[in-house]
Amino acid sequence: MRDLRTLDIASLPAITRSTDWNVKMRKIFALAVLAMVLALAATQFGPSALFGDQGNGYDHEPAPEFAGISTWLNSPPLTMAALKGRVVLVQFWTYSCINSLRTLPYVTSWYKKYKDRGFIVVGIHTPEFAFEKQTSNVEAAVNRLGVTYPVGKDDRYSTWRAYGNQYWPAAYLIDRTGTIVMTQFGEGNYKQLEETIANLVGEHLPLTRAPDSDLSAIDSPEMYFGADKNRDAIVPSQTSDAGERSYTAPEQLPLNRFALSGAWKLGKNDAMSSTDGAEIVLRFWAPKVNLVAGSSAPQTVLITVDGKPQSPVTIQGSQLYPIYVGTGGEHLLRVTAPKAGLSAYTFTFG
Helix, strand or coil, X not given: CEECCCCXXXXXXCCXXXXXXXXXXXXXXXHXXXXXXXXXXXXXXXXXXXXXXXXXXXXXXXXXXXXXXCCEECCCCCCHHHHCCCEEEEEEEXXXXXXXXXXXXXXXXXXXHHHHHXXXXXXXXXXXXXXXXXXXXXXXXXXXXXXXXXXXXXXXXXXXXXXXXXXXXXEEEECCCCEEXXXXXXXXXXXXXXXXXXXXXXXXXXXXXXCCCCCCCCCCCCEECCCCCCCCCECCCCCCCCEEEEXXXXXXXXXXXXXXXXXXXXXXXXXXXXXXXXXXXXXXXXXXXXXXXXXXXXXXXXXXXXXXXXXXXXXXCCEEEEEEECCCCEEEEEEEECCCCEEEEEEEEX
């Protein structure tokens, strides 16, 4: 689950007065801060952050109106006001996010199953990267992924902000009166979501019950290449700041770090190879690896895992590419780009 929240502990106010009364107040304040941090930590880093969180903050409030949608796909323009009388699932997603992609089989199946019973899915596509703002890219992804329900392009985050959303993916289930009755942040809780949809449309129980995905074999986090977010992903010995430079990969890589080899130009959101034969080396723990990437011209990159050649992958449009499917555990992966112009955005897993 991708999360935009941050907690700046350094910004919490300091208490410097030294009277007995202030000592007591410091203790009370410290306990309050500790409780807040523990609550946030449970939300951010506990099991619910990996498998999703069934939130309550927006339950039983009127659903906000769609705002700032630049383009509608699979539908004429929609409004929440016009959708009253129907059960609506508003799904925030973006097409290069592995967490969003893993929810799509469930969401598309619900749409097909319940659409004749007064149910509709509205996908709100809110981009993380600039290439996800291009309508042609989103149209191609919608077709490739078999998405047939309405999709609104929220390029300026207007609907995202109207809902106070912070995650990809996020689901807001809305009843026939236009009231939010259930929220789901991140993956998981598919059984509860479908049961609620079925009850709202008048089905006593869902026709099938979908199990949650098993993500227990993944022990690597998403890793960004761009200078804005790469500090905890690139090896400490390599420069993470924006700019163009030549890199040499170290002989040893720690787990859950990548290194660059050859000439690369680091931008805010990506790393672009600027010489032929540039490489990325990654040590990870997962049975599957995906690379969000694009290329200035189509090229076929070479992949090895633990020194063994894998199926080559042709990089064309900017999207998520599965580059390894195999056994779980710890592995060393190497990506070689024969030509300059490969843009790498993130590694994701599972």
